[in-house]
Amino acid sequence: MSVPVSQMWTVASYVVKQKLQRRKRYPLVLMLEPLFRCNLACAGCGKIQHPTEILKRHLSVAECLNAVDECGAPIVSIPGGEPLLHPEIDQIVEGMIERGKYVYLCTNAILLEKNLHRFKPSKQLSFSVHLDGPKEDHDAAVCREGIYDIAIQAIRTAVDQGFRVTTNTTVFSHGDPERLRGMFDTLMEIGVEGMMLSPGYQYEKAPDQEHFLSRDQTTNLFQRILGNAKRSWVFNQSPLFLEFLKGKWDLECTPWGNPTFNLFGWQKPCYLLEEGYADSFQELMDSVDWDSYGRASGNEKCQDCMVHCGYEPTAVDATFGTLSGFAMSAWRTVFGPGKDIIPEPIEASAPKASNLVSLEMNLSSPSGSKEEETHSVA
Numbered sequence: 001m002s003v004p005v006s007q008m009w010t011v012a013s014y015v016v017k018q019k020l021q022r023r024k025r026y027p028l029v030l031m032l033e034p035l036f037r038c039n040l041a042c043a044g045c046g047k048i049q050h051p052t053e054i055l056k057r058h059l060s061v062a063e064c065l066n067a068v069d070e071c072g073a074p075i076v077s078i079p080g081g082e083p084l085l086h087p088e089i090d091q092i093v094e095g096m097i098e099r100g101k102y103v104y105l106c107t108n109a110i111l112l113e114k115n116l117h118r119f120k121p122s123k124q125l126s127f128s129v130h131l132d133g134p135k136e137d138h139d140a141a142v143c144r145e146g147i148y149d150i151a152i153q154a155i156r157t158a159v160d161q162g163f164r165v166t167t168n169t170t171v172f173s174h175g176d177p178e179r180l181r182g183m184f185d186t187l188m189e190i191g192v193e194g195m196m197l198s199p200g201y202q203y204e205k206a207p208d209q210e211h212f213l214s215r216d217q218t219t220n221l222f223q224r225i226l227g228n229a230k231r232s233w234v235f236n237q238s239p240l241f242l243e244f245l246k247g248k249w250d251l252e253c254t255p256w257g258n259p260t261f262n263l264f265g266w267q268k269p270c271y272l273l274e275e276g277y278a279d280s281f282q283e284l285m286d287s288v289d290w291d292s293y294g295r296a297s298g299n300e301k302c303q304d305c306m307v308h309c310g311y312e313p314t315a316v317d318a319t320f321g322t323l324s325g326f327a328m329s330a331w332r333t334v335f336g337p338g339k340d341i342i343p344e345p346i347e348a349s350a351p352k353a354s355n356l357v358s359l360e361m362n363l364s365s366p367s368g369s370k371e372e373e374t375h376s377v378a
């Protein structure tokens with residue numbers, strides 16, 4: 001199974017329409033965070049550190065659908081927090097599907113099996129399951145044993161019931177290329193439609209500050225992960241973005257391509273940085289000084305960032321807006337990844353004792369308390 005033709009057509013015609021209208025900045029994927037609450041407390045997460053009163057809140061169905069209407073992007077990604085903890089997530093998804101949107105509901109899959117009955121299989125809905133590596137690696141990344149097995153079982157059940165399932169994998173400096181490649185084989189075997197990859201962003205609030213990647217480390221690691229990729233692997237990402245991760249194609253960030261809406265409003269300027277909020281989508285587009293972001297701007301916070309939410313919309317825009325981008329995408333799609341020379345690894349730093357202390361503290365944080373874990377997993 002691969003991305004439905006109707007979805008490809010919707011995205012392609014939307015981008016071409018923006019080009020014909022000479023719209024310089026347009027949204028491609030709305031990142032809608034209906035809540036920050038989660039039933040895990042991952043070491044690299046920069047989203048769950050809000051105070052308890054914020055973690056208890058969530059957006060209403062109407063607020064979510066208003067944001068969808070305001071933004072107009074053809075694709076909506078629902079990260080979090082854990083969206084399946086939202087009591088009306090089924091109504092939110094249904095409202096988006098009625099509006100013709102293609103929805104990626106991101107989940108750590110702990111609650112997926114027991115919530116499947118709330119959704120109908122649809123070409124417009126895909127569950128995007130968080131998996132940061134094979135069993136030991138994923139369980140270490142999410143700081144809890146057994147989560148990989150739960151996720152794999154939930155994927156199998158969802159696929160059996162006719163749902164589209166994709167995966168999203170965040171890669172950190174200790175990612176092991178061979179083990180990740182083994183996981184890709186497993187995911188393809190169990191019927192995952194496509195895989196999404198991204199390097200982690202260096203969130204200042206994340207407890208683990210030791211395993212984020214510099215730009216050189218990112219391209220080196222992705223050359224080793226994706227070099228000589230198997231034809232059987234399907235990625236739910238544009239070929240240009242994957243080339244960019246390997247350092248073989250240059251892209252600049254277009255943060256307006258993945259605007260973020262959450263409990264505080266429209267986040268400036270992107271999904272990763274929190275530099276204020278706008279009350280409306282239009283205000284976001286008009287009030288951010290976009291030239292102050294992206295690598296070329298010299299902004300320090302952007303220098304090592306190669307995260308999909310900044311660069312995937314650029315890759316899609318280049319595919320449809322430049323001859324060279326279109327030609328490279330077509331070449332990779334038709335002839336596959338080709339043969340790469342695999343580089344030697346750039347050594348990653350070892351974890352410090354202070355970091356391990358942070359991880360332990362994280363596990364006893366409000367969102368990762370034992371009580372909530374027991375309640376959520378049951």
Ligand code: SF4
Nearest residue numbers: 038040041042045081
């Ligand atoms: S699953 Fe992990 S990374 Fe995702 S929101 Fe929860 S704590 Fe953060």
Ligand code: SF4
Nearest residue numbers: 253270293302305310
């Ligand atoms: S480079 Fe990264 S951090 Fe900077 S604006 Fe783009 S997505 Fe945000």
